[in-house]
Amino acid sequence: MSQLRLAWVFFRLGALNELEYRANFFVQLFQALLSIGTALAALSIVFSHTTALAGWREDQLVALLGIYFLVGGMINLVIQPSMERLMEDVRLGTLDFTLTKPEDSQLLVSLKQIEIWKLVDVAAGAAVLLVALIRLGAGLGLRQAAAFAAALLAGGVIVYSFWLMLATCAFWFVRVQNILVIFQSMYSAGRWPVSIYPPWLRSTLTFLVPVAFATTVPAEALSGRLSGQTLLGAAALAALLFAFARWFWRRGIRHYSGASA
């Protein structure tokens, strides 16, 4: 009986919260739809003059767009806020509170701050992706789907590790916040397939700021362009970066604790 009562309390509190933030939801939804609408309009303007962009058809680019918003939403949901919070904590010296907890510090700082409303962006991106997949119709076999999932996972790990490495630099260089702005700027290039860019930009977007792995590579998996080689390379890079990021993180913690002693 008390469980029912407890459930009712949670429900009531949850509903109260929801009503309070109902406006937030609608605003976020509006903004997400506006972003997607704008991007789709731009796409259609481009495709009013051509039928293929560097070999990519319109529906494939819509799928890419869906992935772009989906991954972007994930980044803005948890990775970006947590990393920014981490750098702020390092700057203000409040990281100590996190470090004294018994859990793994890297896990804690990575999940510290969540912008719950970005879930709307993720959902919107997923919806666009779904619509694009439906229109792409047949040709999406199990192997392609698996490759897509693997590519997406690898891309996510790569982006996360990249952010963590950047944020860890804050242990040594305090004013490193602005570097994150660079990623945001470069991520916008992920709306289009990386192959259209001149070689120097392509390399930058692949190896310097890993935007390509976040968006283009999973999209390639969906449209059947992904070679096993590239997928393997992405997975290897993901594992490598993750290991390095973790090692770098531990170095940073040691430096931080030593410095504040």
Place this chain on the structure above:
Amino acid sequence: MATVLLDQPTVFPMPAARHQPLPEAAIRVHQLRKIYAVHEREAGLLASLRSLVRRRTREVAAVDGISFTVQPGEVVGFLGPNGAGKTTTLKMLSGLLHPTSGEVRVLGYVPWRREKAFLRQITLVMGQRNQLLWDIPAADSFELNRAIYRIPREEFRRTRDELVELLELGSLIGKPVRQLSLGERMKCELAAALLHRPQVLFLDEPTIGLDVTMQRRIRGFIAEYNRRHGATVLLTSHYMADVEALCRRVIVIHHGRLLFDGDLATLVERFSPHKTIVVELEADTTLPATQLPDDLRHLLASSGTAAPADGRLTLRVPKAETARVTEQLLRALPVADLTVEDPPIEEVIEQVFAQPAERHETYG
């Protein structure tokens, strides 16, 4: 018999207007009112749902019909607890807020019309918000003010040097403002606010958050500035020391209403009907309660003093009874020392604030 002052004023402000024929009042306020509409919602799920459809508004009067006049050169203190309406009043006087009703004239202008000629003659300093640019030296912000207020260069140099000297700024103005301590920053803000030699100064909690030495210095500066230039000063503060040191005249605001307008001395006299008698008994005296005359025992009991502790007795007596009780004490007890004091001014003010919102006393 001295009132207990926490800080001796260094210079007692004399309004310059005393020596001139009486000019137009510097500030004239009549039935000033500022009413805010506040959205209200009770806690609870049903109320949340209801609030989606219909919003309930409650009217809150931040300032509720105050009137007063300030002559040029006066230094007036605004006293009141948080939320009493002091800052709201200052904002209406400086043009930042538009009153709901009532009349205000500052130097003959209507403040919220924000005429340039008006803005050039006033200044508002709010303790926490700054006008100085954060990352550059204060001296650069001073230059900016010079241009904005159209101050002739020669005059600007003279005023700036005078302010630097009075506030003991020295090399501080060459350092970026973010490198200054809170007190140093406050001094620079004051200097910046006075570069255009305003005739009316609105100071909102100018000493808040500062250490005692700095508070004293700033009080001294304001007093000296008023003495030299005859500027009208309206000062709000939490700290009695500010008001005691600077203001001959005090306006007490509470619940948006004017509770008192007059001399500080009159305020104390009017609102503190008690005096405190402190008696020190001769060494090695034990005082069994039975030895005391009845009414003295009553008095002790009623004033909450039990048997005297370590030879010291503190009594609160109604003013009228002071002489009689003193005589009784001297007769009945082996008194080594006896002092009659006014209660601390904070206590007086608390009493005033404890008044219900209806009362209004003016002592010219």
Place this chain on the structure above:
Amino acid sequence: MKPMAEGCNDKRGLPMIDLLDAYAAHFKAYIALQLQYRAELVIWLLGMVLEPVIYLVVWSSVARSSGGQVGGFTPAGFAAYYILFTLVNHATFSWIMHEFEFRIRNGEFSPRLLRPIHPIHSDIADNLTYKLLTSAVMLPAAIVLSLVFQPSFATPLWAIPLFVPALALGFLVRFFFEWVLALAAFWTTRVAAINQMYFAALLFFSGRMAPLALLPAPIQAAGNVLPFRWMISFPVELLLGRLSPSAALAGLGIQLLWLLAALAVLHLGWQQALRRYTAVGA
């Protein structure tokens, strides 16, 4: 010593001279201020340069796959368009609509309202100072982009002197409209959504996403009655030599009309904003 009487200040001279003096003083202060944030200034520019480059690459790719040109633009033509667009965009942009919410929340508006000068002047000075400092980066960036993308210019000589007023008018129209947009912060905290709508309109109608000639006809028609073309696209079209002399002069006239409209909206908007601020408080 008597307090200063009001008349003494007026003997300084005409108000315009004082305004220029105020601007000069602002420039001095803001240059010192902004130089402290060198790194941030440059990083902001990255996005401003990258976005046109992206569109440049996209449209060049379309041109190449469509027989070498699209809507009269070759890849070299696109390069010229977008490099010029980057510079004109940099010269006309502002960030004021993001700043007002911050100012109001922190009570930073009150000191500005106490000054005997319209608060827009310090914002204009701040904006121009930023552009002065960052042009030291933008101009070399434009040169580098030219070396990489090989633009081709067909600028007629008469267009060059006309470009200066076109750019100035474009800046003023854009700045005033964006300042009014920023005033929305007095009424709501949801300025992010409002700003996003503005930038979406700007993206299409100012020629940012594509040269206006490439847009579908109904959108172009809509764009002609909106001010966005006159903020950025028009000066670019002018300098690229895509307008006839009469069209160019007519365009300058339309810019002037939009400037008057912007000033009217600014005046009304500011009055309303002031009324709101003084009713509700900081």
